[in-house]
Amino acid sequence: MCGLLGMLTGDASAATLVELAGQASHCMRHRGPDDALTWNDDDLVLGFNRLSIIDIDHSPQPLLWGPPDQPDRYVLAFNGEIYNYIELREQLQREFGAVFQTGGDGEPIVVGFHHWGPQVVTRLRGMFAFAVWDTVEKTLFLARDPFGIKPLYLATGPGGTGFGSEKKSVLEMLGTLQLSDGLDPRAIEHYTVLQYVPEPESLHADIRRLESGTYATVRPGQAPEVTRYFNPRFTVRPFARGSEQARYDEIAQALRDSVAKHMRADVTVGSFLSGGIDSTAIAALAIQHNPDLITFTTGFERDGYSEVDVAAESAEAIGARHIVKVVSPQEYIEAIPKIIWYLDDPVADPALVPLYFVAAEARKHVKVVLSGEGADELFGGYTIYKEPLSLKGFDRLSPGLRRAAGRLSDRIPEGTRGKSLLHRGSLTLEERYYGNARSFDDDRLRRVLRNYNPAWTHTDVTAPIYAQSREMDPVARMQHLDLFTWLRGDILVKADKITMANSLELRVPFLDKEVFAVAEGLPFDQKISHGTTKYALRKALDQIVPPHVLHRKKLGFPVPLRHWLAGPEMYDWARETIVASDTDHIFDKQFVLQMLDEHRAGTVDNSRRIWTVLCFMIWYGIFVDGSIDPQIEQRDYPVRL
Structure with missing residues (x-):
């Protein structure tokens, strides 16, 4: 887990930008306090901040590697962790006779790139954003992991292409790139509706993000060419008669394997622990690999807004040492400007603040934590996913009758029982579901924004995603939308930025390609069934998580x-x-x-x-x-x- 940045020039002037790269790299020093280096040739300058997790005394970056006849042909800057790096090293040695100079997880990326080209990204199991510069072909390769766990910002102008793990570093480069720092009014409108800035936008018009599951090829003087290599599909594989338990066992085994891989580190690994099933499952599996596991949770002084007691009960049940951080309203207020600075763009999720404090507490004891993000999107965990069941009757109505139901709901006074049901039932899924967040409806948005533009709507973001899921069932379509919106726009932004603010690496075992492979085929009734969510996951975890958590309702992170x-x-x-x-x-x-x-x-x-x-x-x-x-x-x- 680190911070990288770079500038690819079009006029062979990179040597003049080394000092600027050092300055831009320094403003994200929290991402990598253990070491910092810059590297350059005529075309490219790279900066890197390292948080040492694997092969601590070696594996410096930028990392140079090349085959025997072309030593130092490639230069790598890599943020993240590759959990199957041991298996990749063995495969590359076996198939190509590859020779490795380090014991780290970054070198298999660049060696794999030499032998497999861009398709190396499909072989990586982990979280990553990286840059590989080919000094022979004069080609820069940039890539992000399938789910968007690790960020990468891009800006291309007459002065070249700048990129970095944090936007504040790219902001330092805008003058050199001959770009402006003006704001994007469309992104402001999207943020105001959704509570986060959706990819690939940022609030600065000339800075964008490389999207999750994509890679880009950049040549000096040219714009990036972006290719999508991962497009998640929830393709149902119906259960054969009597095969339910086999599928549950498959889910449990995939999680066991993922947690085992995510425990690979040369430093101590802890785990966040709330009162929910997801983090409890991760911690229960992690303690099998580290009997001295420390778990961390946070809460508030106000009654009813804390899962501290449930988390403590879970920690005791699995045998973990447990540490609690309680956040006061004054601490909450004082931390907000600092947290927003770390975020780069605002995310209006109140849970960011307690996450910041529990991450700071965890960093006193460990350098890496596991967490349960991604389970809801993969296994159908949000309560809103039940909505297609409650609105199923409306699907039998003609479009005209549905519109009439909507007009009727408009005449019903606010607060009247049934008004919301009528209104939402009158809408199609694409019209009513924006993802897991919506702050302002159209009327309030028009009133709050000075330059409201009715042509800019949430459908700018959601329509292309919905177009990819027409053959899926309604719950799968909602999951698919959330993977591309709420997950990577809110959940993973705060997971990365807020833990990195404390020089703490957060790992998310649910967001693993092998776990997704068993989750993507679950039918509707294995997600929303028997009055609960994540039905198949709960069945898979029956012998893993304590009983008091197994069927507990999802609360999110309650903030008062x-x-x-x-x-x-x-x-x-x-x-x-x-x-x-x-x-x-x-x-x-x-x-x-x-x-x-x-x-x-x-x-x-x-x-x-x-x-x-x-x-x-x-x-x-x-x-x-x-x-x-x-x-x-x-x-x-x-x-x-």
């Missing part, structure tokens, strides 16, 4: 934001932040203040809408007008040139 924003904990702070923000040209601040007062009065729960705007305003103050100091600790890590 609704109460805090209406009370003395946050109301004054929120109002002061809104009034002070220099974003009048973006938001109607009087409408935002009105929403805040409505929320305080208890007439409408506006907490998520207010939080979405607040996070943007703080981001704007940090990255655009400089009015907010995120108070980042200045660590003096060396940058070796």
Whole structure:
């Protein structure tokens, strides 16, 4: 787990950019505090910050490798972990007689690239964003892992192509690339609706992200050519009669194998542990490989907004040492600017803040943690996935009758039972399901945004994804959408950025290609069945997780934001932040203040809408007008040139 950046020039001027690369690399020093290096030739300069996890005393990066007749032909900068690196090394030695200079997990990438070309990405089992520069062919190869666990930002202009693990590093390069730092109004609108900036956008118009499951080829003076190599498909394989248990056993074995691979490290590995089935399963499997496993959880002082007791019970049941961090409202408020600086673009997920504190606590004890992200998207875990069952009757109505139901719902007073059911039943899946987040409906969006553009809608993001899933059942279509939106836009952004803010590596065993291979074929009734979600996964984990967790309802991460924003904990702070923000040209601040007062009065729960705007305003103050100091600790890590 590290941070990389680079600039590919079109005029052989890379040697003049070494100092700039060092500066740009230094602002993401939290990603790799153990070492920092830069490398260059005439065309390319690379910067790298290393968090040493495997082959600690060796495997420096950028890493040079080449065959005997072309030594140092390739240069690699790699962020992530390859969990099947041992098997890849053995395969490359067996098939090609490959010679390795290190014991790390990065070298098999570049050796594999030499022998297999771009298809090396299909053989990697892990999380990654990497760059390979071929000094002979003068070609840069960039790639991201299938699910988008590791980030990679791109910017291409007249001055060349810049790329990096964090956007703030690419921002340092914009002048050299002859690009502007102007904002993207479409991305702002998408963020305001979805609570995150969807890939491949960023809030800066000239900086984009290489999408999950894609690779790009770049040549000096040319724009990147992007190719998708992974497109997840939920293709149902119906259960044969009497084969249910065999499929459950297959799921359990895939998870056991994934956790075993994810435990590979030359440092101590711990595990996050909430009150849910996903993190509990990971921790229960991890302790089989490390009997001294430490688990970590976080909660709040307010009753009803903490899973601390359940997590502690789970830790005791599996025999893990357990550490708890309780977060106060004041700590929450004080941490927000710092967290948004680490995020690069705002993500209006209140769970970011407790994650930051539990990651900081974990880093005192371990360098790597496992976590349960991805289980809901792969196995059907979100409660909203039950909706197609409750709306099934509407599918038999003609389009005209469905529209009539929608008109009827419009005339029913707010708060009346059945109004929401009628409204949502009148809509198609594509119209009603945006993914797992939506802050503003169209009416409120029109009121809150100064430059609202009705031509820019959530369908910019969702329509191309829905087009790929027409043959899938409704639950599979929702899962498919979430893989490309909520998972990589919110869940994995916060997992990477917030743990890396604390120089902590987070690994997600559910998001493994072999686990996906057993999850993708599950039929509808093995996800949503018997009144529960993740039915097949629960059956597979029957002998792995403690009984008190196995059938517990999903809570997400409960944060008392609704109460805090209406009370003395946050109301004054929120109002002061809104009034002070220099974003009048973006938001109607009087409408935002009105929403805040409505929320305080208890007439409408506006907490998520207010939080979405607040996070943007703080981001704007940090990255655009400089009015907010995120108070980042200045660590003096060396940058070796």
